[in-house]
Amino acid sequence: MERIDLRSDTVTQPTAPMLEAMMTAKVGDDVFSEDETVNNLEATAAKMFGMEAGLFCPSGTMTNQIAIKVHTQPGDEVICDELSHVYQYEGGGIAFNAGASVRLLKGNRGRITANQVEDAINPDDVHKPVSSLVVLENTSNRGGGSCYELADIQLIKQICLKNNLILHLDGARLFNALIAKGQTPLEYGQTFDSISICLSKGLGAPVGSVLLGTKEMIRKARRIRKVFGGGMRQAGIIAAAGLYALENHVERLSTDHEHAKLLEQALLANPKIESVLPVETNIVIFTLKQGITAAEYAAYLKTKGVLCFATGKQQIRFVTHLNITTKMVQQLCDMLKNA
Numbered sequence: 402m403e404r405i406d407l408r409s410d411t412v413t414q415p416t417a418p419m420l421e422a423m424m425t426a427k428v429g430d431d432v433f434s435e436d437e438t439v440n441n442l443e444a445t446a447a448k449m450f451g452m453e454a455g456l457f458c459p460s461g462t463m464t465n466q467i468a469i470k471v472h473t474q475p476g477d478e479v480i481c482d483e484l485s486h487v488y489q490y491e492g493g494g495i496a497f498n499a500g501a502s503v504r505l506l507k508g509n510r511g512r513i514t515a516n517q518v519e520d521a522i523n524p525d526d527v528h529k530p531v532s533s534l535v536v537l538e539n540t541s542n543r544g545g546g547s548c549y550e551l552a553d554i555q556l557i558k559q560i561c562l563k564n565n566l567i568l569h570l571d572g573a574r575l576f577n578a579l580i581a582k583g584q585t586p587l588e589y590g591q592t593f594d595s596i597s598i599c600l601s602k603g604l605g606a607p608v609g610s611v612l613l614g615t616k617e618m619i620r621k622a623r624r625i626r627k628v629f630g631g632g633m634r635q636a637g638i639i640a641a642a643g644l645y646a647l648e649n650h651v652e653r654l655s656t657d658h659e660h661a662k663l664l665e666q667a668l669l670a671n672p673k674i675e676s677v678l679p680v681e682t683n684i685v686i687f688t689l690k691q692g693i694t695a696a697e698y699a700a701y702l703k704t705k706g707v708l709c710f711a712t713g714k715q716q717i718r719f720v721t722h723l724n725i726t727t728k729m730v731q732q733l734c735d736m737l738k739n740a
Contacts, residue, residue: 405729406708410574410657410683410722413605419645426641431457431633438637442644446598446611449647450590454619456612457640458631461486461573464597464612466494467625469534471618472567472595475500478530480521482508484543486571487536498629502530510678511541512549515556522564535561538571539578543712546661546684548578551588558592568592573599573610577682580654594618600643603657603683604650605723609643650723657683657721660730664719667734673698675715685719686712705736 406412415423429435443455458464465487469479479495481488483505487495495501504521506513523529535557540546561568570593572578579586589596595614600606612622626632658681665680668687677687689698695711702709712718721730 403729404706404708405725405733407719407721407725408708408710410602410605410720413601413607413722413724415607415642416605416723418649419605419642422641422645423638426637428635428637431636432627436635436637436640438644439633439640442640442647443611445644445647447613450586450596450613452590452596452613453616454614456619456622456626457633457636457643458610458612458626459608459633461571461597461599461602461610462491462494463626463629463631464610465536465569465571466491466498467622467629467631468569468595468597468612468614469495469501469536470499470625471614471621472534472569473499473501474531474533476530477501477533478504478523479534479536480504480506480513480518480532480566481536482506482511482513482538482541484508484511484541485536485538486542486573487538489543501534504532509544510547511538511544512547512553513537513557514553515560518557519560519564522560522566532564532566534567534569536569536571538573540574540581540682540684542573542684543686545678545686546574546577546680546682547678548582548681551582551584551592554589554592567594569594570596572596574602574682574684576651577603577654577658580651581658581682600646603654603722604643604646606639606642606646608639611643653723654683656727657723657725660721660725660727661685661719663730663734664721664737667737670738671740673740683721685721687717687719688713689715689717691715702740705740707733707736
């Protein structure tokens with residue numbers, strides 16, 4: 402069986418047409434806002450979501466951290482789910498970069514509710530940090546690729562408006578959610594104050610994320626990007642890959658979702674598996690039965706040519722992507738039923 406890399410959807414290789422787009426990209430100095438391809442990517446993404454402007458950055462961590470820095474003052478508090486990427490996987494950046502504290506909420510597989518947000522807002526009290534920003538993640542990585550219902554997000558938005566809070570979206574895998582739920586980018590652009598979209602996960606670009614917001618917000622964000630060391634020069638070479646991904650790789654995400662569902666069914670048939678989080682998109686998280694550690698099982702799968710991550714003592718994550726074929730999934734499913 403050929404090697405099957407399910408560690409993340411960040412391990413993808415550029416397709417031949419994407420490489421061609423990269424090789425023929427028109428470039429300039431992006432710090433001077435003179436890179437035609439970067440400008441095109443930023444404008445295309447902003448138009449897609451009905452937002453005023455965009456900013457191309459090397460990573461989703463940077464776009465999230467820039468947004469948090471723009472939206473808060475030192476001593477403010479950020480409200481988010483306890484599983485959020487901005488809290489779990491961005492190196493303590495909320496404290497380090499923005500000087501803000503965090504109010505963690507225990508949601509449902511990474512998704513929080515309007516009532517939870519409202520209850521978490523601090524009173525106007527000098528003893529308390531100022532609640533200023535709510536961050537949602539869609540899809541939720543640690544939640545097994547779970548998706549928000551748009552109506553639930555809109556209820557959270559109403560709480561934010563009522564209490565003068567900003568609403569930011571970590572949309573690292575937002576396009577997976579849009580495809581799974583039949584939602585549109587414009588609906589999200591009308592709801593959030595800022596959005597981070599990742600181009601190097603399910604969309605298959607080699608690097609990069611775009612931060613979307615108002616012109617004034619992005620003007621401030623550009624300055625912070627420079628301070629963070631994210632000012633790039635002839636970045637059109639990589640922006641071209643992101644532009645190609647937005648134009649060609651969104652609809653195909655449904656194939657990744659279908660592959661993930663097949664893996665879910667195979668895992669449920671395996672007597673070593675205790676449970677599998679409900680699969681909605683391209684992430685499959687499963688828990689092994691007592692006596693079997695995730696590290697041991699991942700090591701065993703590696704001997705069979707399957708790469709994956711242990712995300713807990715007994716928990717493993719698979720992530721499907723554009724380099725995982727139906728043939729690979731069928732072979733893996735046959736193995737998983739008995740492995």
